[in-house]
Structure formats: C-alpha cells, structure tokens
Amino acid sequence: MSNLHELQGRRGRIITDKDAREISRVEELSYDLKISEVMTRNVKTVSPDMPMNAVLEILRVNRISGVPVLEHGDLVGILSIEDLVRCMEKNELHFPVSAYMSRNIVSVNAYDSVVKAIETFSTQRKGRLPVVDEAGKLVGIITKGDITRGVLNALQRDYHEEELRRYRASHLFEDITSDRTSLILRYNIKPRDYLNGGQASSHIKRALLRLGANPQLARQCGIAIYEAEMNLIIHTTHGGIIRVQIEPHRILMQTTDDGPGIEDVQKALTPGWSTASQEVRDMGFGAGMGLVNIQRCVDRMELESAPGKGTRLTMEIILRPEERFKETEENGTVA
C-alpha cells in the first residue's frame, strides 16, 4: 500500500484504507442501528418495596449487575450492584429497594440511534441504561456489551450481503432499464494453447450461473462454446475471438478467426469428419463430432467460411419463457 493512502493513527499504528473503511462503517452503523435493535428485551425488574436480599438473589441467579425498579408499571429507579454492596456493608439486606435505589434515572429512547446511547454512556457514569418507548414505559435495557454485540452482528450481516452482491449478478437485468439490455463477454483464444483449452467456456458457464441461468442451460452453452473454443485452438492460424452476447431472451455466441478457413463447409458438418492431425487426435480431439455437438446444444447454428480468409461460427439459444433472465417491468423484450 502506498504511503499516500496511509494515515498515522492516534496510537502510532498505521491506519490503512481498509481499517478506515471499517471504522467509518462502525460509526455509520451506530447512526443506522436503532437502540431497539440491540437492547435486551424481557428485562428483569423489581418493585420498590421488595427487600434487598431478594434483589441479591435475582442478580445472582440471572447473573446481571443491575435492575430497573418499577412501581405500577412506571420506571421509578435503578438498582445496581454498587447499591447492593453499600447495603451489605451496612448489613441492611432486609431493607426495601426504595431505600437504596438511585432515583436519578437516565434513560434512552428505543427509537433513538445507538450513537445516542454511546454518547450517554460517555457522559454519564452508568453501566446500563433503561430504554423507554414514546409513552415513557420501560421496554428494555442496554449495556455497552449489547452495543458491541449489535454492531458486530450488523457488520457480519453487511459482510454476507456484500458477498451475495459480489458473487451473484442475477439482479443485473432487473437493475438496468433500457429498451434492450445485453451483456457482452469477449475472450481471445490463442492457437495451440491446449493448456488453457476450456478456460473460456468454463468462465462463460460460470458467468451464466451467476446471472441466474438454470444449470442445464449453462451446461449447454458451456459445451457449445467448448467445442468452438477447441476448434480455434486446434485449427486456426492466429487464434480467434469468442464473443458471447447475453440478453434476457437469448444467448448469442460467436467465434471468429482469420484463417485458414474451411474448404468444404458441408463436409465439415458431417458427423465423424475431421481434418485434425494425428498429434491432436492422440489427445482425444478430432472425433469429428464438435459441430454436431454444438448443433445439438443450440437452437440455431451457422457456419460461414472462406478459405484463406477465415471462419465465423454463430450459435444462438432462444430462451424459453421460464429460462429468461428477469428484467424490470419497464424493459420491453425485443424478440
């Protein structure tokens, strides 16, 4: 990472772009998240006339360090473990809660952002804050631990959504409004590059799956392209280009090259006929079934070739209504 993108952190640690992004995301989240989303509901409460030793038991059993005090449903105080300690020092565990509770109640609203609770925690020295609704009724309690957990959960959700966004493009045609949307993929294929044979077809197949194509359709396209790709690798002088145009209603695949061209196109389409060299046949190619396989996988195949000039192979799959990529309703599908 270049120095330009680095900042010196307050503690001398270098803050990278990535850190900065994460920090600002946490800040953003503390504004986005509502207190009601991170607070603890089902709060344990006590009444003012309850003896302190009963509270001791409630705190111990529930492993909590404080409880709101309610009287006829209204929040009248907060009792914390510090109050209990004071009470134990004086040996007054038989005293009622009202004798030790704090009446100075600092509460936050359920509909406030988490940032409001963070501010309150930093100005008031409180371990927990009661959360009230618009009518001032107690609906929950919030601690710093709740905030940390809430923010971490939200970051985790963010991460999952980001992953989904990154790995799925199935909403592409839905997100874009145009009279005719198409996605074009291009691959340059080198001659005799057997090591990478099948790379383009596997990338195309994966792209179709990410766009939400059904697996059967993606496989068909993959097979048709594989055969065409291997033809470019095996037979062409300078390699060629694969161009795939994906539209909501069809997939148009085309390979073009600049030679040597096919002497007899009709013969090339005959099952079992091949011009492959022995060397290529030893690798399992040259069965003379490539174009036949392609024909089986697509709705339309056109082979145009001029010896000395080059070859163009066009393959088209018209998607059945249930196979079509989803579009926005405004987009008109052009047949």
Place this chain on the structure above:
Amino acid sequence: MNLQEIIHRLDLTPLTHPKPFESIHPTGGYASDLLSCVIAGAKPGNLWLTIQAHVNIVAVASLNELAAVIVTENASPDPAVIEKANEQGVTLLVSRETTYQVAGKLWEMGIR
C-alpha cells in the same frame, strides 16, 4: 453405491484432493477416449473411464459435471493437470486396469 466404496473395491488411487467421496453417488458411467464423444454422451454425475491423461480431460469433466474421471492403465496425468483438476473441483482417480476391466467391474457393482 458411493464413490468411496468404488475407490476401495476397485483399488483406485485418488490424485486430487480428498472430497467427501461417501456422499458422491455416481449416476452411471461412460467410456471413451474421444473428448467430443464424452461431451455428447456422458451425463452429469457419471464416472468417465479414459486412457487420456492430458489437461483437457479436466475441462471436459468440469463442463459435464462428472462425478470423477478414472484414468486407466496407470496413465499418469502431469502435476499441472492435477493442479488444474483441484482448481476446478474435478476428481481424478487412477486404475492399473484397462478401461474394459474397470467398466466391467463397475457394471457388476450396479453402476449402469
């Protein structure tokens, strides 16, 4: 019959990273050394028996979503082929026997 049992009973050697083979149930088999025939004839989930060991078997197996490739007569794929197979999640197995023998045994075991 799962792939783990097949590997065990036919004494096959996996060349690629192990997978939960016991949860892979081959749907049938196909035997040919001509890639285009395999593309046309093999079905997803099939085992493919071939003596070919060069890199293009990986592309064919991946495109056709085959359960595994059984390379017969101890033909040995290059490390580059094995690496590519691992990348694409293709399982490569090697047998000492001929394609004919392996196919016969698989047929006997009920992989049809």
